[in-house]
Amino acid sequence: MTDEYLVYGAVGSGSVAVEAALTLIEAPYRVEEVVTYESEEERRRMAPHNPMRQAPVLVTPEGETITESAAILIWLAERHPEARLAPPPGDPRRARFLRWMCFIPAAIYSIYWVRDVPSRLVGDDPKAQEKLLARTLNRISECWAVMESEIEPAGDFLLGDEVSVLDLYMAVVSRWRPLRPRFHQVAPGLGRVARRVDALPALHGFWAERFPFDDDYAD
Missing domain, CATH: 3.40.30.10 (Glutaredoxin)
Incomplete structure (x- = not known):
């Protein structure tokens, strides 16, 4: 082992x-x-x-x-x-943590299975695929807006002044399409937290290697 x-x-x-x-x-x-x-x-x-x-x-x-x-x-x-990357069982923040840790994959992340290969659901029709891609982008934005309306950051990060795996999760998934500019538009409060996660000194080299921003991603 x-x-x-x-x-x-x-x-x-x-x-x-x-x-x-x-x-x-x-x-x-x-x-x-x-x-x-x-x-x-x-x-x-x-x-x-x-x-x-x-x-x-x-x-x-x-x-x-x-x-x-x-x-x-x-x-x-x-x-x-x-x-200290999550509130432990019994912590008053635990329910909020679990809610949003489940919300991101259920409401947002799962949509990318469709977007990666649109033909899975609509076949090879280019117009149908184009429509699906547009509608799924709108749905992703709507879901980020819902999260924005329901969670108020309790400090520098979503659950307080310490970063959690919820912050990491949100920061990574929000880098995907429709990309950060639209994310910041529909969820500015979440966006401020995402920027703090992007700027963590302990992850500076990590982001550059594993998920670097380019002009399309940056806000």
């Missing part, structure tokens, strides 16, 4: 939130790059590790496989309480 974690994921993917958490925890880990959003071949490569053929996947030092990004992040925060 090793004390090293193994992450299956890719640059700019949902694994980045997991990698960011491990970086803040200061736990040893390595990444096996599997770019599932690029091709069917890459999704087949992921199949032995996750039957859903999706990233991220975390293999613990004990050899247990965990899928689903929110589950991984919650588990890591509980496994490493010394990192």
